[in-house]
Amino acid sequence: MVSYVKIPSHLKPSDPQGPDLLTQERNLASFDVKELTLVLYGIKDLERYHTILKIIENDPVFDKSNIYFMGRNELFEHAIKKEKRLVQLIRENKWKVEELQFAEWFLDMPGPFGAHRGMFIPTLIGQGTKEQKEKFLVPALNYQIIGCYAQTELGHGSNVKGLETTAIYIPETDEFEIHSPYLTASKWWVGGLGKTANHAIVMAQLISNGKNYGPHPFVVQIRDMKTHLPLPSITIGDIGPKFGFNSTDNGFILFEHVRIPRFNMLSKFSQIKKGTGEYINPPNQKLSYGTMVLVRAIIISGVRVTLARAATIAIRYSAVRRQFIDKDEPKKLEDGSIVETSILDYTMQQYRLFPVIAQSYACFFTAKMMVNLYTEYTKQSSSGDYSLLADLHASSSGLKSLTTTMAVDSIEDCRRACGGHGYSSFSGFVKFYQDYLPNTTWEGDNYILTHQTARYLLKTFRQVTSHKNPEIYASQSNKNPTISYILQYLNEPNQKCTAITPSDFNNHEIQLRAFKHRVAFLIANVVDQIDNQKKSWNSMLVEINRISRAHCQYLLVQNFITALHQPSEDESLRMLHNSPALKEVMTSICNLFVLHTMEKDIGDFLESEYLTTPQARLLRIQVYNLLKEIRPNAVSLVDAFLIPDSLLCSALGRYDGKVYETMIDWASKEPLNGMTLDFNPNNDTFIRKAKL
Ligand SMILES: CCCCC/C=C\C/C=C\C/C=C\C/C=C\CCCC(=O)SCCNC(=O)CCNC(=O)[C@H](O)C(C)(C)COP(=O)(O)OP(=O)(O)OC[C@H]1O[C@@H](n2cnc3c(N)ncnc32)[C@H](O)[C@@H]1OP(=O)(O)O
Numbered sequence: 001m002v003s004y005v006k007i008p009s010h011l012k013p014s015d016p017q018g019p020d021l022l023t024q025e026r027n028l029a030s031f032d033v034k035e036l037t038l039v040l041y042g043i044k045d046l047e048r049y050h051t052i053l054k055i056i057e058n059d060p061v062f063d064k065s066n067i068y069f070m071g072r073n074e075l076f077e078h079a080i081k082k083e084k085r086l087v088q089l090i091r092e093n094k095w096k097v098e099e100l101q102f103a104e105w106f107l108d109m110p111g112p113f114g115a116h117r118g119m120f121i122p123t124l125i126g127q128g129t130k131e132q133k134e135k136f137l138v139p140a141l142n143y144q145i146i147g148c149y150a151q152t153e154l155g156h157g158s159n160v161k162g163l164e165t166t167a168i169y170i171p172e173t174d175e176f177e178i179h180s181p182y183l184t185a186s187k188w189w190v191g192g193l194g195k196t197a198n199h200a201i202v203m204a205q206l207i208s209n210g211k212n213y214g215p216h217p218f219v220v221q222i223r224d225m226k227t228h229l230p231l232p233s234i235t236i237g238d239i240g241p242k243f244g245f246n247s248t249d250n251g252f253i254l255f256e257h258v259r260i261p262r263f264n265m266l267s268k269f270s271q272i273k274k275g276t277g278e279y280i281n282p283p284n285q286k287l288s289y290g291t292m293v294l295v296r297a298i299i300i301s302g303v304r305v306t307l308a309r310a311a312t313i314a315i316r317y318s319a320v321r322r323q324f325i326d327k328d329e330p331k332k333l334e335d336g337s338i339v340e341t342s343i344l345d346y347t348m349q350q351y352r353l354f355p356v357i358a359q360s361y362a363c364f365f366t367a368k369m370m371v372n373l374y375t376e377y378t379k380q381s382s383s384g385d386y387s388l389l390a391d392l393h394a395s396s397s398g399l400k401s402l403t404t405t406m407a408v409d410s411i412e413d414c415r416r417a418c419g420g421h422g423y424s425s426f427s428g429f430v431k432f433y434q435d436y437l438p439n440t441t442w443e444g445d446n447y448i449l450t451h452q453t454a455r456y457l458l459k460t461f462r463q464v465t466s467h468k469n470p471e472i473y474a475s476q477s478n479k480n481p482t483i484s485y486i487l488q489y490l491n492e493p494n495q496k497c498t499a500i501t502p503s504d505f506n507n508h509e510i511q512l513r514a515f516k517h518r519v520a521f522l523i524a525n526v527v528d529q530i531d532n533q534k535k536s537w538n539s540m541l542v543e544i545n546r547i548s549r550a551h552c553q554y555l556l557v558q559n560f561i562t563a564l565h566q567p568s569e570d571e572s573l574r575m576l577h578n579s580p581a582l583k584e585v586m587t588s589i590c591n592l593f594v595l596h597t598m599e600k601d602i603g604d605f606l607e608s609e610y611l612t613t614p615q616a617r618l619l620r621i622q623v624y625n626l627l628k629e630i631r632p633n634a635v636s637l638v639d640a641f642l643i644p645d646s647l648l649c650s651a652l653g654r655y656d657g658k659v660y661e662t663m664i665d666w667a668s669k670e671p672l673n674g675m676t677l678d679f680n681p682n683n684d685t686f687i688r689k690a691k692l
Pocket residue numbers: 097101114115117118119121122149151152157158159160161191286289290292293295298299389390393441442443444445448452455456459
């Protein structure tokens with residue numbers, strides 16, 4: 001890229017230690033960073049990581065050096081080129097999903113094929129019959145057809161039952177007629193639809209013999225395969241500029257009595273019989289919502305790397321950035337000279353940033369749990385057993401809500417912790433935040449999703465308490481955390497915390513009891529208000545949100561603690577258990593995650609009277625103790641995430657700490673610096689290209 005400003009060559013580094021600061025930090029680590037990286041990725045995935053990174057970093061099509069200077073059209077063009085090259089690489093290297101996921105992560109460019117890979121293909125896999133897979137999935141996997149997932153409408157998104165697009169069965173021709181009766185029925189927000197896709201999975205109200213059977217998925221060809229123009233009676237467009245995600249063509253579509261063969265209704269679970277239009281019921285009414293469950297689980301798995309990325313930038317920058325001389329504890333160099341304090345040494349900065357590191361590690365262990373639960377469900381459901389679906393739906397909904405909210409809050413916290421430079425695109429936070437933000441809304445608005453989790457929790461509570469002998473559920477409490485804490489609460493509703501010193505709060509049994517008691521107390525309270533005091537659901541929505549959050553925080557805490565203590569077959573966990581140094585640092589991180597989470601929601605713990613006010617103060621002191629304990633490992637803990645510089649795309653978070661040199665180098669490339677402003681208002685042109 002061209003530099004438009006010549007930087008003077010006489011400048012000396014103002015900080016004599018400069019970039020060495022990160023090396024000094026790295027020397028403080030109490031554990032082997034490479035070992036922790038191995039725990040996070042596993043041997044196989046780490047090999048994959050390096051292979052794919054090398055390919056991505058060496059390919060000129062993926063060059064991101066211009067990325068912060070691109071407008072919407074350039075971004076979209078760049079994304080299309082990226083998709084095209086990615087498809088070539090998939091073919092050349094025979095990449096499977098595992099390789100593709102690494103490639104997509106490193107490329108960090110939401111593109112027009114994202115919904116094809118992330119929604120269209122998984123829906124065909126999950127809901128298509130064998131014949132439908134042959135017809136649609138095979139060409140989709142070969143990129144001969146490009147699809148999108150058209151569910152949300154201009155008028156309805158959260159309320160899927162309220163969708164207005166209809167699919168009416170026409171027995172005479174054995175077809176469905178797809179129709180948008182109102183403007184509000186226009187499909188809206190659909191990724192890849194605006195310019196790219198030639199097929200769509202359309203969620204529409206299935207109507208046969210005058211009866212509405214609710215939303216079902218239909219495959220609809222929307223553009224001509226040769227001209228790429230919309231097919232007759234179909235209107236398509238891009239929905240326009242957005243907060244972020246501008247490299248993707250989110251689109252709208254309207255149908256005017258469009259006919260498709262009966263074959264195109266995805267029929268693995270429910271079918272319409274030829275001619276009679278008889279509806280065959282699915283084994284579970286909600287199986288047509290299956291793609292949402294899968295993608296919510298995928299989103300939860302992605303949160304850990306999102307938090308890791310934000311923490312990496314902010315921690316490294318904070319180590320390099322110096323501001324003020326600390327009057328009480330001035331920082332002295334070996335030669336006795338006094339230098340300004342690294343901002344990472346300010347306790348307030350630690351209090352803002354170290355919990356983000358801890359959240360990332362917490363999400364790592366819960367992502368493992370989510371993948372295991374999803375795998376178990378897939379195994380069982382393939383033999384017709386859908387009994388795990390309710391658990392899976394409840395935990396994936398609540399955890400998607402909690403963890404993505406945590407992630408966007410933390411990206412912003414990390415950005416602000418970088419001061420003014422955090423506001424520059426060069427920080428690596430701006431595009432990152434914009435593109436990540438929709439995770440709190442898509443696949444279910446984060447508030448709406450908590451209703452689903454709470455509904456399940458209330459139902460379980462009622463089931464257990466209405467039984468004459470609740471202990472009958474004891475055998476399930478090993479597998480079902482909700483039953484476990486409800487039983488514990490019923491046995492001992494007035495449990496008290498036994499901590500008498502700050503360090504007592506490091507006791508994992510005390511921590512678990514606190515979270516169990518708090519969530520059961522909150523659920524019991526909501527059940528009482530709805531069932532006995534006859535409060536309406538709407539009047540309880542704030543509490544509903546609170547119990548879903550409390551339950552999911554408990555899951556994060558429980559998964560972290562279990563990972564540290566329980567013997568496991570899992571390769572990563574075994575490596576963790578076998579290294580005392582790793583176990584020690586992960587225990588500190590776990591304690592910080594648990595106690596900081598408690599401290600943030602201390603009101604709940606006090607209200608349930610599990611904690612006393614003096615204990616709340618002790619708990620806070622323990623949080624401060626943990627910050628001190630973690631401080632020497634801070635940089636190494638983020639290094640272990642192994643987020644490559646090419647992905648960070650950040651002047652502040654680079655591995656070598658050359659913050660200031662990069663800031664001015666990138667600023668010199670700002671195209672505006674290549675323009676000259678003409679202040680004569682009588683001239684036609686005000687701006688012209690500068691002569692260098
Ligand atoms: C092969 C290659 C793969 C490569 C992959 C690589 C990378 C992919 C990575 C990521 C993806 C990438 C790109 C994608 C980019 C963007 C994606 C955005 C796409 C979208 O953004 S796409 C639209 C999503 N749009 C929503 O997300 C709408 C949210 N709105 C709803 O989801 C419903 O509207 C709800 C649930 C609010 C109400 O629904 P409702 O009114 O019909 O139901 P109701 O509340 O009455 O519940 C009755 C009973 O159903 C149960 N129940 C409900 N839902 C269930 C489910 N899903 N599963 C199992 N049970 C369920 C309940 O638990 C209850 O059970 P019970 O009766 O026992 O209590």
